[in-house]
Amino acid sequence: MVRENEVRAGEVAVAPPPPNDAGLVFIGRIHTPWTSRLEAPRQGQPDGPICRIEVFEPWVTALDGLENYQRIEVLYWLHLSRRDLVMQSPRNDGAVRGTFSLRTPARPNPIGTSIAELVRIEGPMVLVQGLDCLDGTPLLDLKPDRAGFTPLAPPQRGDSRVADKQ
């Protein structure tokens, strides 16, 4: 059941501090087939519809080299989400769980992360599959999926450090 910003039975909302510890800039916009939260998928699929990630200036230059990666991590701002829930009821059945144990969009900092399959790049447009966000979602960042990325810079001392005995 999709939340339309109501607080459900059993859920707990808090009075959060003002969100002014750091500021974000929207660097683009994501175009998807989903214009309603009632239709969007729960989780994107690698064979899902092709979505278009539009990158704004002055950031288009920063796409250079992204075409080398098959899978990219997409960060975006879940602009319609409430931010004050600490306990939530995904099924709206009175059973609640903590927000950090869910991938719900309603969170103190509503940042969505997805791993998408790169289809191709056309100028400022990055075409991908695997997203599940609404049409018009503000873009925050793009980076290669960690699983397919090897740092170009040399290793540092911390790379070889392991845990002490527990």
Added chain:
Amino acid sequence: MVRENEVRAGEVAVAPPPPNDAGLVFIGRIHTPWTSRLEAPRQGQPDGPICRIEVFEPWVTALDGLENYQRIEVLYWLHLSRRDLVMQSPRNDGAVRGTFSLRTPARPNPIGTSIAELVRIEGPMVLVQGLDCLDGTPLLDLKPDRAGFTPLAPPQRGDSRVADKQ
């Protein structure tokens, strides 16, 4: 080679728009063994040192249920990073690539994402392995790793939609 905020040969910086499209709240602080960028690992390892993620009030309640997951996604704010580079030289050798094709901390919105192994939760402290950030890094979010998470709410229409023929 670790950046100490210099702009290197071949790199391109832009005049970014002010970062006031959305605001973040720091919901905790991450305690790691690394106090200098010269020592931190390039990428966290699942057998790395145990790090302590401290969650602030009023968000501690939201940890309920997180103990059910072995791997968690950690989002944090790379508070020491410059935000204006679109082309970067990871080896400081004049060869440059776009910021979005790198997992460098210097990005328009310096948000770090890691997948960490949950060790245990002690009140407001989440003990994990696999991080690579500096001691004192501000926490933005915690959620179950997508690979180990099944939505509790029922599927929606969009879940079964596949791509049109290309």
